[in-house]
Amino acid sequence: MFLTLDSSTLTLSLALVEREGEGLRVLEHVVVAPPRKQSEALPGVVGELLARHGVALASLEGLGIGLGPGSFTGLRIGLSCVKGLAYAAGLKVAGASSLAAVALEGPEGPPLFSLAVARKDDLYLGPYRRVGSRVEALGPEEAMSPEAVAERLAAEPEALVLGPALPEYRAALERLGVAPARLLDAPSFPSAVALARLIHLPETQSLEQLFALEPHYVRASEPERNPKFPPLPGPAPTARLKED
Numbered sequence: 004m005f006l007t008l009d010s011s012t013l014t015l016s017l018a019l020v021e022r023e024g025e026g027l028r029v030l031e032h033v034v035v036a037p038p039r040k041q042s043e044a045l046p047g048v049v050g051e052l053l054a055r056h057g058v059a060l061a062s063l064e065g066l067g068i069g070l071g072p073g074s075f076t077g078l079r080i081g082l083s084c085v086k087g088l089a090y091a092a093g094l095k096v097a098g099a100s101s102l103a104a105v106a107l108e109g110p111e112g113p114p115l116f117s118l119a120v121a122r123k124d125d126l127y128l129g130p131y132r133r134v135g136s137r138v139e140a141l142g143p144e145e146a147m148s149p150e151a152v153a154e155r156l157a158a159e160p161e162a163l164v165l166g167p168a169l170p171e172y173r174a175a176l177e178r179l180g181v182a183p184a185r186l187l188d189a190p191s192f193p194s195a196v197a198l199a200r201l202i203h204l205p206e207t208q209s210l211e212q213l214f215a216l217e218p219h220y221v222r223a224s225e226p227e228r229n230p231k232f233p234p235l236p237g238p239a240p241t242a243r244l245k246e247d
Contacts, residue, residue, distance in 0.1 A: 096208065
């Protein structure tokens with residue numbers, strides 16, 4: 004039995020699942036939406052979920068976390084919570100792409116462009132293809148403008164779009180020439196249930212490996228990009244960006 008959560012958008016998703024043969028059985032899926040803040044909900048909502056099922060934190064196989072890309076603040080809140088719980092209970096932690104979890108809820112076959120909001124007029128795009136209960140990456144996850152997304156779609160006429168950016172950017176993409184039929188209605192946030200299907204907990208995990216786990220930021224944050232402020236000591240922001 005293990006617990007997964009995704010905090011890459013304003014909607015927090017948590018799932019308590021257990022392995023059942025080749026698949027998973029979902030014991031409960033919890034969604035915490037605005038106006039409740041993730042910083043206020045975590046880690047209390049984790050404890051409430053476990054208590055409802057009579058499960059002790061230390062008895063879990065481990066914890067899974069959505070690594071984004073998405074809200075910098077949300078990702079840091081979620082991962083810091085998971086790291087703290089894992090450290091306290093001696094649990095293993097594994098992460099997976101939040102955009103891949105979105106794609107896993109899309110239709111099988113066609114290319115799927117998972118979109119999330121990076122900032123105003125800037126989107127995260129993850130190109131995937133769903134194959135049964137897994138997804139294949141068709142390229143790297145990137146940050147780009149709505150105009151660039153529309154150009155990608157024009158170049159790949161079979162691709163469909165889904166994800167948490169669509170409620171805000173559907174109209175803009177349609178104005179840029181994207182056919183409404185290519186913009187899917189769901190999902191509107193990365194589901195912890197889909198995330199659980201992508202998670203592979205390691206056999207062993209050292210504290211160094213646990214604390215080295217970081218979100219997939221894709222791009223540097225605004226403070227890191229501000230030339231008025233010198234960088235702090237330590238690795239450059241680009242060192243934290245996932246290359247593959």
